Amino acid sequence: MVEAGFTPLAELGQLALVSALALTGYAVVASAFGAARNQARLIESGRRAMLAAAAVASLAMGCLLVAFVVGDFSIKFVWQTSSSTTPALYLFTGVWGGQAGSLLFWSWLMAVFTAVALLGRWRADQALLPWFTAVAAFVTGFFLLLVVFKANPFERLAVIPPEGNGLNPLLQHPGMAFHPPALYLGFTGMTIPFAFAMAALLSGRTDAGWIQASRRWMLVAWAFLTIGLALGGRWAYDVLGWGGYWGWDPVENAAFMPWIAATAFLHSVMIQERRGAFKIWNMALIILTFSLVIVGTFLTRAGLVSSVHSFAESDIGGWFLIFTTIMILGSLVLLWWRLPILKSDSQIEHPFSREGAFMANNLLFMGALFAVFWGTLFPLFSEILTDQRVSVGAPYFNRVAMPIFGMIVLLMAVGPLVGWRQADPARVGRALLRPALASLLVILALAILGVRRPVALIGFGVSVFAGLVTLVEIARGVRARMRRGEAAHLAFVRLVGRNRRRYGGYCVHVGIALLGVGVVASNLYQLDLDRSLALGESVEVGPYSLRFEGLEASTTPDSEIIAARLAVSRDGRPVTTLLPRKQVFRLREDQPRTIPSVYARPSADLYALLGSFETSPERATLKLYLNPLISLVWWGLIVLVAGTLTAAWPDGAEARVLDAELSRLLGASAGA
Amino acid sequence: MRDPVVASKFQRPRVKRSASGWVLFFCLLSIAALSLLQSSPTRAQEGDPSPLADPVKDGRVSADAVAAVASGLNCPLCQGYNLQDCPLTVCAQMRAQIARDLASGSSPEAIKASFVADYGPGVLNAPPTEGFFWLIWLAPLVALLAGALWLLRSGRRLSRAVPSSMAVATPASGNESTGSEAGEPHPSLVKRFAAMADESDRPGR
Numbered sequence: 001m002v003e004a005g006f007t008p009l010a011e012l013g014q015l016a017l018v019s020a021l022a023l024t025g026y027a028v029v030a031s032a033f034g035a036a037r038n039q040a041r042l043i044e045s046g047r048r049a050m051l052a053a054a055a056v057a058s059l060a061m062g063c064l065l066v067a068f069v070v071g072d073f074s075i076k077f078v079w080q081t082s083s084s085t086t087p088a089l090y091l092f093t094g095v096w097g098g099q100a101g102s103l104l105f106w107s108w109l110m111a112v113f114t115a116v117a118l119l120g121r122w123r124a125d126q127a128l129l130p131w132f133t134a135v136a137a138f139v140t141g142f143f144l145l146l147v148v149f150k151a152n153p154f155e156r157l158a159v160i161p162p163e164g165n166g167l168n169p170l171l172q173h174p175g176m177a178f179h180p181p182a183l184y185l186g187f188t189g190m191t192i193p194f195a196f197a198m199a200a201l202l203s204g205r206t207d208a209g210w211i212q213a214s215r216r217w218m219l220v221a222w223a224f225l226t227i228g229l230a231l232g233g234r235w236a237y238d239v240l241g242w243g244g245y246w247g248w249d250p251v252e253n254a255a256f257m258p259w260i261a262a263t264a265f266l267h268s269v270m271i272q273e274r275r276g277a278f279k280i281w282n283m284a285l286i287i288l289t290f291s292l293v294i295v296g297t298f299l300t301r302a303g304l305v306s307s308v309h310s311f312a313e314s315d316i317g318g319w320f321l322i323f324t325t326i327m328i329l330g331s332l333v334l335l336w337w338r339l340p341i342l343k344s345d346s347q348i349e350h351p352f353s354r355e356g357a358f359m360a361n362n363l364l365f366m367g368a369l370f371a372v373f374w375g376t377l378f379p380l381f382s383e384i385l386t387d388q389r390v391s392v393g394a395p396y397f398n399r400v401a402m403p404i405f406g407m408i409v410l411l412m413a414v415g416p417l418v419g420w421r422q423a424d425p426a427r428v429g430r431a432l433l434r435p436a437l438a439s440l441l442v443i444l445a446l447a448i449l450g451v452r453r454p455v456a457l458i459g460f461g462v463s464v465f466a467g468l469v470t471l472v473e474i475a476r477g478v479r480a481r482m483r484r485g486e487a488a489h490l491a492f493v494r495l496v497g498r499n500r501r502r503y504g505g506y507c508v509h510v511g512i513a514l515l516g517v518g519v520v521a522s523n524l525y526q527l528d529l530d531r532s533l534a535l536g537e538s539v540e541v542g543p544y545s546l547r548f549e550g551l552e553a554s555t556t557p558d559s560e561i562i563a564a565r566l567a568v569s570r571d572g573r574p575v576t577t578l579l580p581r582k583q584v585f586r587l588r589e590d591q592p593r594t595i596p597s598v599y600a601r602p603s604a605d606l607y608a609l610l611g612s613f614e615t616s617p618e619r620a621t622l623k624l625y626l627n628p629l630i631s632l633v634w635w636g637l638i639v640l641v642a643g644t645l646t647a648a649w650p651d652g653a654e655a656r657v658l659d660a661e662l663s664r665l666l667g668a669s670a671g672a
Numbered sequence: 673m674r675d676p677v678v679a680s681k682f683q684r685p686r687v688k689r690s691a692s693g694w695v696l697f698f699c700l701l702s703i704a705a706l707s708l709l710q711s712s713p714t715r716a717q718e719g720d721p722s723p724l725a726d727p728v729k730d731g732r733v734s735a736d737a738v739a740a741v742a743s744g745l746n747c748p749l750c751q752g753y754n755l756q757d758c759p760l761t762v763c764a765q766m767r768a769q770i771a772r773d774l775a776s777g778s779s780p781e782a783i784k785a786s787f788v789a790d791y792g793p794g795v796l797n798a799p800p801t802e803g804f805f806w807l808i809w810l811a812p813l814v815a816l817l818a819g820a821l822w823l824l825r826s827g828r829r830l831s832r833a834v835p836s837s838m839a840v841a842t843p844a845s846g847n848e849s850t851g852s853e854a855g856e857p858h859p860s861l862v863k864r865f866a867a868m869a870d871e872s873d874r875p876g877r
Contacts, residue, residue, distance in 0.1 A: 241759050242753060242754065242757035242758070242759070243757055244757065247754075348827065351827050356827070359823055359827070360823075363816070363819050363820060363823055364816075366819060367812065367815060367816035367819060370811075370812050370815045370816075371812035374808065374811055374812055375808065378799070378807075378808045382799070382804070382805075382808075385804070386804055388792075388793050388794075389792065389793070389794045390793050390794055390796070390799045390805070391746055391794045391795075391796065391797065391798075392798055392799060392808065393746065393754070393797040393798055394743075394754070394797065394798075395743075395744060395797050395798035396798040396799070396808065396809075399798075399809075400809065400812050400813075401812075404812075404816065528735075528739065528756070528757075529735065530764050530767060530768075594759045609759050611759050611760070611761055611764055612761040612764075621761065621764060623757075623759055623764075
């Protein structure tokens, strides 16, 4: 850490911010006029303005990062979210540790994404470029406007404090260093397909071009959003200390809703690519996804819906309301205006077809989305209409949304087997028969082993069925290649390599099936106990026995920690020692942190929390959980992300184009 | 946007408008919590020989029964925590009180009702299934059914509009999705299938 002091970073950053705002404003106007009047020079000027905006936004971002590193506490935001004792990794976490920094981070990502889309060779229709630039610059500009006028991270304090306030201790976790950026990458990434869609509507080029240009962006953004949600769940599990990973909290839902809409889009877009149908619907889904990103930000930033994760309230609510209204109304009006040219090229011939399966998929995803949306906003309606503040928590979502997700998993088993146009039910039935019998056997075995709750049996059965069907499909493809004399592993690699989208998708489906098993097991069969133990006393949790062996105190530069030492044994053999802790930060003594200690096994996690303690005689009050199969939740998510990246990875022909482009760019920069 | 600034879970009351309202609300909650705790021994003593015994430990009440009540309630003091999962000591004491109330014969509904009387309907984890609140439970189901009906109707209209000659299954479409059939196909067929599968995933076809 360099010594704290006054630096000109704030002025430089402020200057960069204002120029970025001006440049995006110019980019909007120049691109739109250029497109309307068909002036190539104006269009190019707009494009370059947007590239320059990305460059100066990067400069502003850089200034803030440097201010964190040198500890310039004269900058209010730096003072608020860091201190000289904040560990290096978490210095940058301070950027999204508050409103102003996260809005800057958001605008910067948005600008960089747009620049990346504009930098490469423009493979989409040329007519889309200016409108794409205008829409993306408009969205970026709005966020920059907020940063400059409403939540400026470069605001100075009148008096320079000697020490920073320190980062909220709950955020000092590796998950928190990567979870918000992953989410923001997902959110801002979803703005790019939206800009493409709007460009298609504005230019009237509504053929498949915009879909091809935006599909991979959507896939990558979706992958980032998934990673963000997964890391958030992991962070909650490791830090929040309630033994779970998903609480159906309003902010979680706000991030989950765009994910649901984007998932629906990624499926229904295949009908448009394949059959030229559903053009209006796909536009609507893109608009919905983007609106949910913005509305989610608005709801949680503006403090309309309260949540554990919310920022301190601020007055950006009104601005967001106006922006959200403009975007939603504007895009719907555009869609309505272009309805005549969004006619389907073909029609759905038979309900029992891939098209029909995708329609069912979209119906269910929209149902799930509505259930989540309704539950998230209901407290607001209730307060307005009845003046009663209710809370809508896990029981609602488990009873209303989970069955719909269950149906989606079931459809996931059947859908990929159903052929386009009109499928043969007998053939599909034959393909499903063996996995169905196997899943019935699994259900029977589970019932014999003592799993008696119907919900659990259905949940396990459906997940196992979906997983098996998908694995059988992959195996079938591998076998077909092996008959040509390829070795099994080569056959698998080539099969996936030749059909990245399909097998990437299957991989995602396998991930969902694993996730399903993990979610059902860890939700329905979680064991939990409260115990107050005196020194030497033991407690049984499932197959484990835990003995309290005393309290241990330790100190770190900025906190004091009390840990309860728990010796864990199984069948009389010691297996591990757990140390659930309470950490009290000197700068924030009112916010003690409860740090769980977890003994993670593939079959189950033993999860211990220290509630309270007494020192003489030593006694600890513990909250203990046994979370069965929770490892499958993490593994399912990893498989899911791997599948998404497989599907998004460029195939051979595209890779050659990209290589050529890269060498051209490198050659150009070497020559210059 | 599960948000970065997770402000103190231990200090955040449910109502958030102004700082003074905040403090007032927290004070009221604390008083309510304290009064509940103070009244607990007297409440438990009626007809209960050993008020301090843990009814879960001595087997009079099952842990699941306590969890069933507590997991339906929010922690009255902090945001977002379930009473069952809240690590606060006060919440552990509330769970113990629920166990004692169950042991002395109170019904889960009565216990929940007493929580609602103390802290308002927001203490329930999900709205009750009554009156206005039916809206939250039924609307998603209605929406899903309406969507399904609409899809079915428009699907039927569309399929009626298509001449029957177009609705014949093409062998390619079946093959493409289910992979090659069992048995020993001719090598050239396999090759053709592989080529077809490669192409089938390219966009714009």
